[in-house]
Amino acid sequence: MTAAARAAAGEFLGSAGLATVVIGSGIAAQTLSPGDVGLQLFENAFATALGLAVLILVFATVSGAHFNPVVTLADILLQRRRWSVAAVYLPAQVLGCIGGAVLANLMFAEPAVSWSTTERAGLPLLLSETVATAGLIVVIFALVRTGRSHLAAPAVGAYIGAAYFFTSSTSFANPAITIGRMFSDTFAGIAPASVGPFIAAQLAGAALGWAAVRVLFPVALEPTTV
DSSP: OOHHHHHHHHHHHHHHHHHHHHHHHHHHHHHHSTTOHHHHHHHHHHHHHHHHHHHHHHHHHHHOOOOSHHHHHHHHHHHOOOTHHHHHHHHHHHHHHHHHHHHHHHHTTOOSOOOOOOOOOSHHHHHHHHHHHHHHHHHHHHHHTTTOGGGHHHHHHHHHHHHHHHSTTOOOOOHHHHHHHTTOOSTTOOOHHHHHHHHHHHHHHHHHHHHHHHHHOOSOSSOOOO
């Protein structure tokens, strides 16, 4: 298998794993703690933070462990990677997240595909997605461009776990997982009508994060594929 094929496979499997963790832990939380939304959110956030950190550690040397279109785009713009990377990574990420959502549904005896009815609309949620995504880009590339990319796994896991609580949107911060989560009508789902505005907010946040990294960390201290 070529390096490009391995990288695509890594992005697909890592994205699928992320969606499985997010949606599966959401379903489990809803089942284990009915009627207690705060505890459900904590259980979902805790599992996601740990699972994401592990997935990054596993796939970092295979594909850079992006699992997120905005991370791939920022990596291309900041690290001067070729745009052909996006053509390979973005489809793998989206398809992986859809596959992970279906897998999570099946593991908990839910229909393989059930369109989410959870509306996530309104300016506060969109502002939250903008903030969450900008922060994620800054966290990742502040570490990458200062020679500390080995800390990305725990740092990103911790940031996303915290952002579940400090944002009203529970910090999707990822267009691919946003698409995947509309395939599950469970605690972690998002209605299809809410997906477009969420992705627009995430792209805006990524642009803000990119600008902040360019200003604060203008020179990368080491080459990296993260």
